[in-house]
Amino acid sequence: MMSQKIKILMVIAALVAFVYIVPHSGSFVVLLATRALAFAILAMSLDLLLGFTGLASMGQAAYFGVGAYLTAVLATKFQFGLGWDFWLVIVLGILLGSALAAVFGLFAIRASDVYFLMITLALGQCVWGLAYRWNSLTGGDNGINLNARPSFGLDLSNEVTFFYLVFGFFAVSMAAMYVLVRSPFGRSLAGIRERELRMKVLGYNTWLHKYIAFIIAGGFGGLAGVLWAHTNGHVSPENVVLTTSVDALLMVVLGGAGTLVGATIGTAIVFGLREYLSTLVPWWQYVLGGVYVLTILYLPMGLMGIPAAIRQRLASQGKDKDSKKLVSKPS
């Protein structure tokens, strides 16, 4: 097994290579990468729940949506957030996402498993309904156009500058979530995922742990939403709709839940197939479907499970008796 330090170094090296290569690969790739990074923050926030706490939330797009709508409404109705106050909008987006999660968490955390999934789905649909129906605020189905990106010394309407900014937020989010899941708090979340009853018996307030994780995930969702609104220049109920939540869920599962990096890889692959491959071939959906099916069939740990799968294969070839140690843990 690789040590944790080497893994971190690998991720950092990959990110550095990424941030170096992308701006040199044509403006369309820069746009695509920016979108994927903003969405990856949402996917990672969901991974916090799904992978580390064992809560399959189907409503993560709700926090993403409130962040995005907050940005759009402030920018178009109040001309707020187009200069230095952009940073204030970031903070507000995180706070609003967390606040919404704090409310929804009161309903959702009491349930578990499929009931939790259903409740988060329903709550997410409530937010979608609001976005869709509250015409005077959200523009209904037409959505809201943001006409300019913020400019404060840095001119964010430059796509490359904006890419660096989103990348910065992505890297900080990833680091923050990594620190979180390695902290004692994160360890107890993993304990809850593995066996909640035992954690209760040990004296942990598991409800509170899950509730706090839910709120933190909501905050990161809100942050992703703020960035997404400026990435696209357009916010519509499509950002809050159930399929956005499901997309995020699939990305996490595809990449490998409980790894953070996996959520990012999943996002990159789905965006790559859906928005890049689809410009090349009309049968991109078969590829996407194939990737999902093959991953679920052969890599239950997601793509991040590939090294373990390879090691396992090598070990079994060598008829190593210790190979069972390497069997992947259930996610």
Next chain:
Amino acid sequence: MTNSLRQRLAPMLLGSCLAFGLGLTAPAGAEELRIGFLAPTTGIYAQIGKDMTDGFQLYLDQHGNKLGGADVKFIVEDEQGKPDTAVIKAKKLILNDKVNLFIGGLLASTGYALAPVSTAEKTLYISSIASADDLTQRELGKYPYFFRTGWTSSQPHHPLGQWACEQGYKKIITVAADYAFGYEVTGGFQKAFEDCGGKVIQKIWPPLGTKDFGPYIPTMKQDADAVFSLMVGPMALQFPKQLRGAGNKKPIVGGGTSYDEFALPFMGDEVIGDISALQYSAAIPTPKNEAFVKAYRAKYGKVPGYYSESNYTTAQVIDEAMKKAGGKWPGAEQFIKIMQGLKIDSVRGPVAFDDMRNPVHNIYIKKVEKKKLFGYDKDELWNTVIKTYPNVSQFWTVGKDKFLAQPVYSREFPPCKFCE
């Protein structure tokens, strides 16, 4: 077996994931007109996307792939029926394919999302289907590179309101899909109908995609003279069936998409006699339209609806504008000026453009009839034109300034004064 398969697939999966690398840009051509086309070719709107593309392609095929003398490079991108995806695909067309202009977008929300792209990239965007009113009304100022060859949602429904009033209907119930397009269509109808003296006494808003109107039909007031319906997609098939099945025999006047040729072949005889309004009907009795319907049907095996016609006409608009420009792309600003001055004789009838870059064209009041038309040997449902309102602008008879002073049509506007 499974084991070896697994062993073979794992590296393949990894390889295919890595294969989608970076880069690949198409080189810009020399003296050709590069046109980007955004339509949903996958997902639930895929069929409509195909109809849109087919309409434009038919015109290109009929004219040797040339518009106004310039060779056309026609690049179709899948916008997947999602505004976000449409934005990134439009940028791909502009940045990678270096298109001179891009066309399309199905949903009104997609049109909204694409308009700022045209502004930011200073590239002409022609909306052939997306019909959100405000793009060529209150918000036009933000989008100097936006041009519309299609319609505004309310445009055909002002004349329909007038027509309904002239039929002597005094009280009408509206049943419309609950989203922005539904509000604008219903708003246009209500405005004209009430200005003429009619009363909308009840407004019902079933959600978009409603499959069962059972809960709504019993709540409809009995003292209405007629029902106005705005249905989209499968709703269009379900509503008349259920309304008639429930014994409600009131006449239906429908919004454009309630009875368009996209839905008509799948409808039963219960819709015969129903009325709707749009800028196009496949049954317009002109030689030009007959030739179009026959050519389209011979090639694609179905009767064209407005999704196809509008894109066919868009190609014609570009063709004539390019002719005036001498076969060379004159730049977006100049091209818009040329298009605004055009008066063309199209499949849908004469088309001109107002100073807010929206078409002024005929609106047809249509009645569903079962008959043989254009020499086809089977009885089919057709939208027979029973009245033509010539040269209708998006401002109806209200006048531009007065029209723009009122808010955009919504759930709340016009208010339902006669509802209880």
